[in-house]
Amino acid sequence: MADTRCQIECEDWIRREWMPKFFGQLFYRERMPLSSGGVFDFDAVSADKTIVASISTSGARTASGKHAVGKLMKLRSDMLFLLLSQAPRKVIVLCELDMYELCRREKASGRTPAEIEFIHATLPGELAGRLVAARKLGSDEVSPTR
Numbered sequence: 001m002a003d004t005r006c007q008i009e010c011e012d013w014i015r016r017e018w019m020p021k022f023f024g025q026l027f028y029r030e031r032m033p034l035s036s037g038g039v040f041d042f043d044a045v046s047a048d049k050t051i052v053a054s055i056s057t058s059g060a061r062t063a064s065g066k067h068a069v070g071k072l073m074k075l076r077s078d079m080l081f082l083l084l085s086q087a088p089r090k091v092i093v094l095c096e097l098d099m100y101e102l103c104r105r106e107k108a109s110g111r112t113p114a115e116i117e118f119i120h121a122t123l124p125g126e127l128a129g130r131l132v133a134a135r136k137l138g139s140d141e142v143s144p145t146r
Contacts, residue, residue, distance in 0.1 A: 006134035010123055011055045014093055015044045018121045023051060034084040042085070044093070053091040054078035055121075057131060060098040068099075075103065079116050091117045095131075 030045035
């Protein structure tokens with residue numbers, strides 16, 4: 001089974017280190033109420049609860065170079081929960097530049113909600129390298145052998 005510790009570590013670093021510098025306040029993992037009556041555990045919620053965010057470590061392509069349709073569908077699911085939140089600011093933080101660019105193109109073509117902001121967060125070199133290695137291990141695990 002794929003080891004997701006590195007992805008979680010990247011998400012934690014973005015929430016703990018990058019987001020406070022970018023937004024000027026602390027962020028926490030938090031369960032928030034939804035306008036539909038339920039609750040959802042968001043990756044990051046600002047201390048003043050005005051910003052809710054999902055954090056993605058996914059790239060726009062699979063290991064074999066195909067479009068990462070499943071990863072984009074996961075982001076679309078995240079967008080639904082962001083839209084159902086009461087927070088005035090709804091953000092998706094992407095640490096892979098290719099996925100950030102894909103989301104910007106989707107937004108420019110009217111294929112994402114106007115209320116959703118896409119922001120690119122650059123991981124530190126060592127952490128980014130470990131993410132690439134972890135992703136390769138996961139890909140090798142599910143790829144058929146020849």
